Every structure is written in structure tokens, then in C-alpha cells.
Amino acid sequence: MSTLKKILVDKDKSCKSVWFMRQAGRYLPEFRKIRSENKNFIKLCLNSELSSEITLQPIKRFNLDSAIIFSDILMTPYALGQEVEFIKDQGPELSEFNLERFLDNNETEFSKKLNPIYKSIEKTRKKLHKNKSLIAFIGAPWTLLVYMLNLKKNKNELDLDKLNKKNINIIKILDKLIKFLSIHIKNQISAGADTVQIFDSWAGLIPNKDIKNYCFITNAKLVEFCKKEKIPNICFPKGIKEKYKDFNETVKPDGINLDYEIDPLWAKNNLRNVVIQGGLDPKVLLKSEDEMLKGATKYIEVFKDIPYIFNLGHGLLPETDPDRVDKLIEYYRNY
Numbered sequence: 001m002s003t004l005k006k007i008l009v010d011k012d013k014s015c016k017s018v019w020f021m022r023q024a025g026r027y028l029p030e031f032r033k034i035r036s037e038n039k040n041f042i043k044l045c046l047n048s049e050l051s052s053e054i055t056l057q058p059i060k061r062f063n064l065d066s067a068i069i070f071s072d073i074l075m076t077p078y079a080l081g082q083e084v085e086f087i088k089d090q091g092p093e094l095s096e097f098n099l100e101r102f103l104d105n106n107e108t109e110f111s112k113k114l115n116p117i118y119k120s121i122e123k124t125r126k127k128l129h130k131n132k133s134l135i136a137f138i139g140a141p142w143t144l145l146v147y148m149l150n151l152k153k154n155k156n157e158l159d160l161d162k163l164n165k166k167n168i169n170i171i172k173i174l175d176k177l178i179k180f181l182s183i184h185i186k187n188q189i190s191a192g193a194d195t196v197q198i199f200d201s202w203a204g205l206i207p208n209k210d211i212k213n214y215c216f217i218t219n220a221k222l223v224e225f226c227k228k229e230k231i232p233n234i235c236f237p238k239g240i241k242e243k244y245k246d247f248n249e250t251v252k253p254d255g256i257n258l259d260y261e262i263d264p265l266w267a268k269n270n271l272r273n274v275v276i277q278g279g280l281d282p283k284v285l286l287k288s289e290d291e292m293l294k295g296a297t298k299y300i301e302v303f304k305d306i307p308y309i310f311n312l313g314h315g316l317l318p319e320t321d322p323d324r325v326d327k328l329i330e331y332y333r334n335y
């Protein structure tokens with residue numbers, strides 16, 4: 001069994017396990033090379049040969065315990081009929097959302113459009129050592145909705161007027177997304193992934209009065225589905241601060257990824273009956289080696305006597321030096 005599952009499922013606290021969000025990505029020259037030859041990001045995600053190769057790039061370089069499949073959360077809106085474009089230095093842009101078109105989607109067509117991802121998982125599983133986990137992922141319904149309805153005003157603000165003005169039935173869209181996301185989870189597991197991470201990257205932007213409906217209940221339904229299917233799951237409700245406690249008690253995931261704003265000691269005292277993952281600010285990898293290791297020590301020390309998966313509080317940054325990643329992993333291993 002992989003160390004990830006030993007910790008996540010068996011709650012083995014004597015075991016070490018490490019992987020990083022965005023471990024396959026722009027900080028690796030071997031990724032940048034493939035990327036420069038493949039300008040269309042969606043097409044790259046749908047190239048099962050290259051997607052599998054990219055997934056394995058960090059595994060070849062570093063002493064990691066898990067691979068996360070190279071794809072994107074926006075493959076779901078893509079498969080549901082929206083055009084998705086990644087604009088350099090600006091991020092993703094989706095074509096206008098059409099409710100009728102969205103509600104008209106059928107399950108077979110959806111799975112067919114995402115089939116290259118499942119093929120990539122099959123290929124990767126065959127090449128990955130049996131002791132290593134292969135992690136599948138989805139974007140949480142709310143975070144996908146932010147992109148689908150183009151709700152972001154800027155990095156940290158939502159255009160809520162847009163929501164209110166259009167009188168959109170958000171719950172109806174979220175419910176439909178849950179249905180398709182459950183299928184996407186199931187398909188990834190059937191193809192050979194063994195764990196799923198649910199990214200709610202924009203949960204922190206939800207107004208207080210809506211957090212239960214938009215974040216807690218939607219994540220809970222997906223976790224419930226995973227539990228019914230016996231799929232180990234990890235939630236990442238980024239940016240919700242002290243509401244991590246409420247989230248954990250309502251959603252009851254197997255694992256929860258801390259973001260870099262959460263104090264590890266607070267997490268240890270307040271997040272019960274869940275395996276904690278991550279938390280370390282990816283920016284510390286850009287600082288001096290001393291500062292990086294000091295930052296890591298804080299997490300390793302606080303969590304040394306409970307089950308803990310070593311990871312970050314958000315994805316590795318493109319400016320990260322790969323040698324630093326190696327140093328950090330070795331430091332954790334030898335601690």
C-alpha cells in the first residue's frame with residue numbers, strides 16, 4: 001500500500017508521505033520544454049501520452065510518494081461545453097456561460113470528452129511504482145462556477161453584482177456540477193487513480209451568508225459520494241480561515257489540506273477526526289535555505305505525533321528552483 005493511503009485511510013502516524021501541489025509545472029525545465037512545443041493548454045491536457053509523461057516528470061526527479069495526474073480543474077467546464085483558453089500571464093478565460101446548453105449536457109458525451117485524461121491515468125498507473133499513489137482531482141463546484149460565470153473582478157474580489165443582477169439559480173448549477181463531478185471522480189478511479197483531491201481554491205471569496213450552501217454542502221455531497229464508493233478523499237477549502245473547523249465538522253473528509261494562512265497549532269487543536277495535509281507557504285521555497293527549512297520544521301514538529309501528509313499551503317510557484325524542492329523533500333525525509 002502507498003504511504004499516502006497508510007496515513008489517509010489507516011491513520012498511520014509513524015509513516016511519512018510527501019507530495020506537492022503543482023509538482024508538475026512551470027518550475028521544471030522539462031515541463032517548460034513540452035509546454036513551449038504545445039501552445040494550446042487544453043490540447044496538452046488531452047494528449048494522454050504527454051500528460052502521462054508530465055505527471056511522471058517530478059517523480060523521476062524527486063523522492064516523492066505520490067503522483068498527481070497532469071490535467072486541470074477547468075477540463076470539467078470544457079467537457080460541459082464551454083470554450084476554455086489560457087491566456088499567457090493572465091490566466092484562464094471561458095466563453096459565455098449558457099444555462100440551457102449547460103443543463104442539456106449528457107453523461108456519456110461528458111465522459112467521452114474526458115476520455116484522454118482517463119487514458120493518461122491508465123498509462124501512468126502502469127509506469128508508476130506500486131507503492132506510490134496516483135492522485136486524481138476535481139475543482140469544487142463553487143470554484144468552477146467562479147470561472148464558468150467569470151465572477152472574478154480581480155485576484156481577491158468577486159463581481160457579486162453580476163450574480164445578483166442576472167438572478168441566476170446558483171444552487172441548480174452547483175447541483176448539476178456535483179452530478180458531473182461525481183462521474184469524473186468515478187472515471188478517474190476506474191482508470192487507476194486511488195485518491196481524490198477536491199480543490200475549492202476560491203472558497204475564501206464566498207460571502208459569509210452563503211458559505212454553507214456554496215461550499216460546505218457541495219463539498220459534503222462529493223465526500224459522501226467518495227465514501228459510498230470507498231474512495232480516499234482530501235478537501236482543500238482555500239482561504240476560509242477559522243471556518244476550516246466548521247467545514248471539517250460538516251464535510252467530514254478523510255483528509256484536509258491547510259492553506260498557508262492557517263496556523264498549524266490551531267489546526268492541530270481544532271481539526272479533529274481528519275488527516276491533515278500541507279500548509280507550508282510555497283513562498284518559503286523562494287527565500288534563503290535556512291528560512292525554508294525553518295518554515296518546514298514548524299509543520300513537521302507540530303504534526304509529528306499525529307497522522308500528517310507533508311505538502312504545501314498552495315501550489316509550487318513557477319519561480320521555484322527545483323533544487324530547493326529536492327532539499328525540502330530530503331530534509332523532511334531525514335528529520
Ligand code: CP3
Pocket residue numbers: 020021022023024025026035041068069070071072073074086091092137199201315
Ligand atoms: O501538478 C499538479 O498539481 C497537477 C496539475 C494541476 C494543474 N492545475 C496544472 C496546471 C492541478 C491540480 C491544477 C488545479 C487547478 N487549476 C486549480 C486548483 C489549485 C489552485 O492552484 O488553486 C485552479 C484554480 C486551476 C485553474 C488554473 N489552471 C489557472 C488559474 C491557471 C493559470 C495560472 C496558473 O496558476 O498557472 C491554470 C494553468 C495550469 N494548470 C498550469 C498548470 C501546470 C500552468 C500552465 C502553463 O501556463 O504552462
